[in-house]
Amino acid sequence: MSQSPTETAIRTFLVEDVFYDRDLKDLKPEDSLLSRGLLDSMSILKTVTFCEEQFGITIPDEDVLPDNFESVRAIAKLVERVKGK
Amino acid sequence: MHRLLPRLVTDAAELHPAAPAVVLDGVTLDYGALEERSNRFARSLVAHGVRRGDRVALWLHKSPDAIVALYGIMKAGAAYVPMDPAAPAPRLAYVARDCQVAGLVTISDRATELDEAFAGRAPMRALWFADLADGKDAPRVAGLPGVPWSALAAESGDAFGSPALEDDLAYILYTSGSTGEPKGVMLSHRNCRVFTDWAAETFGLEAHDRVANQAPFHFDLSTFDLYSTARAGAALYPVSPRIAAFPAAVARRWAEDRLSVWYCTPSSLVLMLTRGGLEKLDLSALRVLLFAGEVFPNKYLRQLMALAPHARYANLYGPTETNVCTWLEVASPPQGDLPLSIGRACPFDETLVLDDALKAVPAGGVGELWVRGASVMQGYWGKPERTALALQSLDIAPGIRDRAYRTGDLVRARPDGNLELLGRRDHQVKTRGYRVELGEIESRLAAHPAVDEGVVVAIPDDEITNRLLAVVVTKAGAEVTADQLKQHCAVTLPRYMVPEAVEFRASLPRTSSGKVDRRALADPQSPKESR
Numbered sequence: 001m002s003q004s005p006t007e008t009a010i011r012t013f014l015v016e017d018v019f020y021d022r023d024l025k026d027l028k029p030e031d032s033l034l035s036r037g038l039l040d041s042m043s044i045l046k047t048v049t050f051c052e053e054q055f056g057i058t059i060p061d062e063d064v065l066p067d068n069f070e071s072v073r074a075i076a077k078l079v080e081r082v083k084g085k
Numbered sequence: 086m087h088r089l090l091p092r093l094v095t096d097a098a099e100l101h102p103a104a105p106a107v108v109l110d111g112v113t114l115d116y117g118a119l120e121e122r123s124n125r126f127a128r129s130l131v132a133h134g135v136r137r138g139d140r141v142a143l144w145l146h147k148s149p150d151a152i153v154a155l156y157g158i159m160k161a162g163a164a165y166v167p168m169d170p171a172a173p174a175p176r177l178a179y180v181a182r183d184c185q186v187a188g189l190v191t192i193s194d195r196a197t198e199l200d201e202a203f204a205g206r207a208p209m210r211a212l213w214f215a216d217l218a219d220g221k222d223a224p225r226v227a228g229l230p231g232v233p234w235s236a237l238a239a240e241s242g243d244a245f246g247s248p249a250l251e252d253d254l255a256y257i258l259y260t261s262g263s264t265g266e267p268k269g270v271m272l273s274h275r276n277c278r279v280f281t282d283w284a285a286e287t288f289g290l291e292a293h294d295r296v297a298n299q300a301p302f303h304f305d306l307s308t309f310d311l312y313s314t315a316r317a318g319a320a321l322y323p324v325s326p327r328i329a330a331f332p333a334a335v336a337r338r339w340a341e342d343r344l345s346v347w348y349c350t351p352s353s354l355v356l357m358l359t360r361g362g363l364e365k366l367d368l369s370a371l372r373v374l375l376f377a378g379e380v381f382p383n384k385y386l387r388q389l390m391a392l393a394p395h396a397r398y399a400n401l402y403g404p405t406e407t408n409v410c411t412w413l414e415v416a417s418p419p420q421g422d423l424p425l426s427i428g429r430a431c432p433f434d435e436t437l438v439l440d441d442a443l444k445a446v447p448a449g450g451v452g453e454l455w456v457r458g459a460s461v462m463q464g465y466w467g468k469p470e471r472t473a474l475a476l477q478s479l480d481i482a483p484g485i486r487d488r489a490y491r492t493g494d495l496v497r498a499r500p501d502g503n504l505e506l507l508g509r510r511d512h513q514v515k516t517r518g519y520r521v522e523l524g525e526i527e528s529r530l531a532a533h534p535a536v537d538e539g540v541v542v543a544i545p546d547d548e549i550t551n552r553l554l555a556v557v558v559t560k561a562g563a564e565v566t567a568d569q570l571k572q573h574c575a576v577t578l579p580r581y582m583v584p585e586a587v588e589f590r591a592s593l594p595r596t597s598s599g600k601v602d603r604r605a606l607a608d609p610q611s612p613k614e615s616r
Contacts, residue, residue, distance in 0.1 A: 020568045021173075021575030021583070034327050037146065037171060040580055041330040041356070041517075061360045065334050066327050 003029055006055070006076040013050050014072065018043045029072040039069060047075065057082045088251045089274045091160045093315035094120050095244070104292060105320040107149045108342075110327075114149040116318065119156065121242035126157030126213075128240040129232060130188060133211040137162030137248040139187035140257060143302065144168045144177050144195065146326040150215040150234065152311070154190045155256075155302065159274075160247045163187065164254035166269070167302035170326075172579045174202035176267070179577075180259050182208055184269050184466045192216040196224035196231070203227040251275040257466055258305055258405050261521050261582065263511065265528030269466030270405045279433040279459040280408045281312035288346070288373045288397065290317035295370075296346040297339055298323040299353060304518070305405045306377060309348050319346075332361035343370035348401075350518025351381040352549045358388055359548060368393040377401040377409065378518035379550045380424055380506065387418040402427035402506075405520070406462045406475065406490050410434040411504060426503035427496075434458030435481070436504065437489060438496055443479060451507060454496045457481065457489035512603075514543040516551045519581045523553075526574065526582055530555060533573050535563035538593060541584055542607040555584035556606050558592060 003011065007029045015024050019038060033039050039047075047069070048059050059082055068078040094116060097106070102117030114122075135141060141158045143165055145151055158165040166184060168177050174195070181189065181203075190213045191199065199212075207227035214223045215234050223231025255274045262268040290296070296314040298321050300306035314321045322344055328334035336357040339347065354376060357363045371393045381400065390398060398415040413428025430436045438452040439445060446452035457479070464472035479489045495507040512523040523541045530539030538558040543551035559565055567587035574583045594602040 016568070020572050021580075037326065039330055040171065041332070042580070042585075044330055062333055062362050064331060064360065066331055069331070 004076060006079055007072050009054055010047075010051065010075050010079070011072045013054075014047065017050070018046055027072070029076070032071055034066055034070055044069060051075065051079050055079050055083060088278055089159065089247060089249055090255050090277060090312055091123065091156045091247065093312055094123065094156055097315055097318040101292065101318055104318055106315070107152050107321050107323065108295075109147065109149055109323050110325045112149055114152070119149075119153060122150075122153045122237065123156035123160055124242045124245040125237040125240040126153055127160035127245045127247070129213070129237055130157060130161040130163065132240070133188065133230075133232065135161050135163050135187045135210070138253065139163040140166050140184045140254075141188040141190065142166040142168055142177070142181055142186045144170060144172075144189060144191045145215055146170045146192075147298075147302070147323045148215065150218075151190075151302070152321075152323075154213070154215060155311075158188075158190075159249065159255055160245050162247055162249040162253065164256050164271075166257045166259070167307075168259070169301060169303050169579050173576060174198040175577050176579065178202040178207075180267065180269070183266075184257055188213065190215055193221075193224055193231075196226050199226045249274065251278075252463075254463065258303060260405050261513075261519075261525045262471075263513070263522040263524035265525050267525070268468055268471060271463040271466055272408070273463055276408065276460050276462060277308050277312060280431070281308055282316060283431060283433060284309050284375075284409070285313040285316040288313075288375070288399070290314065290319055290346065290373075292318040294319040294346050294372070295342060295344045296321050297344045297348070299329075299335070299347075299349050305408055306348055306350070306518075308408060309375070314346075332356040336361040336363050336366055340366035340368060340370075345370050345372040346375075347371065347373070348375040348377070350378040351376050351385070352379060352517045354389060355382065355385045355548050358385055363389075364392055369395075371396045373397050373399075375399050375401055377403070378520075379515045382547060383419045383422060383425065386415070386425070390415075390418045400425050400427060403456075403460070404490075404492055404494075407434065407456045407458075407492075408460045410456045410458070410460055411436060413503060424505070426499060426505050428503050430456075430458075431460075434460055437479065437481070438498060438504070439479075443477075449498060449500070451495055451497045453510060454492045454494045454504065455479065455489040456492060457487050461488070461490045514551050514553075516543070516553060517549045517581055519579075521553070521582050526553070526555070526578065526584065529574050529578055530557065530570065533565065533570060535559050535565035536570070537561075537563075540593060540601050540603065540606060542603055544607055552586075553582070553584040554606075555587045556593065557587055557589055559589065 098116040098120035105113045106116045106119045107114040141163045155165045185208045189209050193214045211230050213232045217233035220235045223233040251274045254271050257269040259267040259269050298310035374396050400413040401409045403410040411427045437455040476488050478486050481487050493510045496504045526541045537560045541555050546552045570587050594605040596602045
């Protein structure tokens with residue numbers, strides 16, 4: 001499956017700025033970030049801030065939940081949903 | 086041995102074997118099963134040569150089996166050494182070698198990194214893989230046999246007579262060390278039980294309680310969760326690793342599960358308040374809320390107490406070396422800005438406020454807090470010099486001497502006798518409830534070939550107590566980016582110790598005595614030079 005521009009932007013941010021200590025060049029949009037224990041609370045806050053600035057949106061606190069951060073694809077879906085509101 | 090920690094489970098299993106001991110992600114382990122499985126695991130450890138006085142490390146996420154493992158290790162007479170599941174493999178390897186572990190409990194996904202980190206030379210006799218429950222073969226690490234969890238079925242689950250005594254080590258908790266290496270705090274069964282028994286009684290834990298477990302097992306807050314709960318025969322609800330990083334998800338789960346006892350760091354409670362939607366949840370089941378590890382900002386504590394006014398609140402204080410040693414019942418929301426005190430000594434300990442000459446300061450004076458009593462650690466593993474500095478023999482009263490622990494915390498007794506925390510004597514800080522020696526991060530920074538000088542400062546933060554900022558001067562002609570330095574730190578340091586930001590400067594500000602002026606660096610108003 002190809003990547004949407006939103007997915008590409010989120011993936012690049014995660015690989016370069018959040019998982020700088022790991023080699024995740026092969027991270028796919030559908031790969032689970034949670035089952036691999038990649039996201040801690042600090043990384044989640046950074047990712048939320050990035051998405052808000054990059055896409056000009058405000059992600060409500062009650063949407064910062066595991067299902068919405070399962071993968072790059074899930075985060076992109078959340079961004080699109082919030083944008084559409 | 087009636088006062089060993091695993092005895093708590095044995096007793097609970099005798100009284101009510103079908104009562105839930107651990108509930109996690111829809112899986113319930115009852116006391117009968119916890120007792121039986123930890124007996125099986127103790128026998129498996131012994132069969133692979135683990136003996137009384139040995140150490141066995143745990144490197145895996147929370148699960149009912151992780152709890153089976155720590156009780157099994159103690160039953161076998163060994164001490165468990167819980168490692169941060171998110172810590173890099175080289176740190177695990179350092180700790181495993183430092184305290185010469187006889188065994189390691191982990192999961193099979195970790196086998197490759199472990200094999201690399203140990204590079205063919207590991208101190209263990211065997212490794213256990215807690216995820217291999219279906220008869221799959223276990224991988225080999227550094228040429229050592231791997232034992233799949235399914236092999237425990239072959240061991241007997243009958244009562245296991247532990248060879249341990251109450252003053253044997255129950256666990257070793259590694260904390261940040263100022264000289265660049267983590268140090269292992271050695272705690273005995275007795276050290277732990279004086280606190281966990283007292284806490285279970287003081288806060289009235291009963292079999293029908295549902296106790297939250299947020300703290301990871303390498304963090305001493307977890308000892309209340311594990312052992313005060315077991316003493317009451319109550320149910321422990323460890324936070325699912327999947328949701329642990331999401332304050333909104335944790336708060337919602339705890340409200341839905343109607344947990345009655347919570348023990349957390351102020352950082353995690355504040356995040357639930359500010360980002361977790363706590364105000365919309367039904368907190369009617371919450372009966373006891375305990376916090377420790379940091380100062381709770383008054384404005385947030387007031388908010389929290391307004392949301393659950395029926396609950397009982399207490400501020401617990403104590404470094405890992407003493408577990409909890411003082412406490413304050415917070416009967417009503419704090420007024421004004423005066424920080425919450427840390428209260429008075431728990432009945433099993435005694436506090437001393439001393440000057441540099443180790444004499445008691447006059448009433449109301451500022452001094453360093455020393456602690457003596459039954460919860461004080463046995464020392465740092467393999468570090469007699471560090472132990473001798475931290476544990477010293479003092480005059481407690483005329484003609485009476487005892488060993489006391491030097492906390493490094495500056496305190497003052499208020500007129501009501503409660504102790505007020507005023508700061509540190511050294512460069513230890515708290516971030517998200519974790520205790521961090523800035524020197525450990527600095528020595529890692531200094532190990533980078535491009536770094537001439539690096540200092541880490543703590544920038545105060547409302548929600549997580551402190552953020553870490555590295556200020557670095559590079560060597561002439563050397564090039565390095567902030568990301569490269571963070572990567573370099575993350576190779577050996579846990580993530581919470583990796584500085585969030587790196588600032589490059591041409592030189593570091595100095596005080597008149599030539600020391601680095603940390604205060605100026607931590608001040609957001611101070612002029613910054615660009616490279």
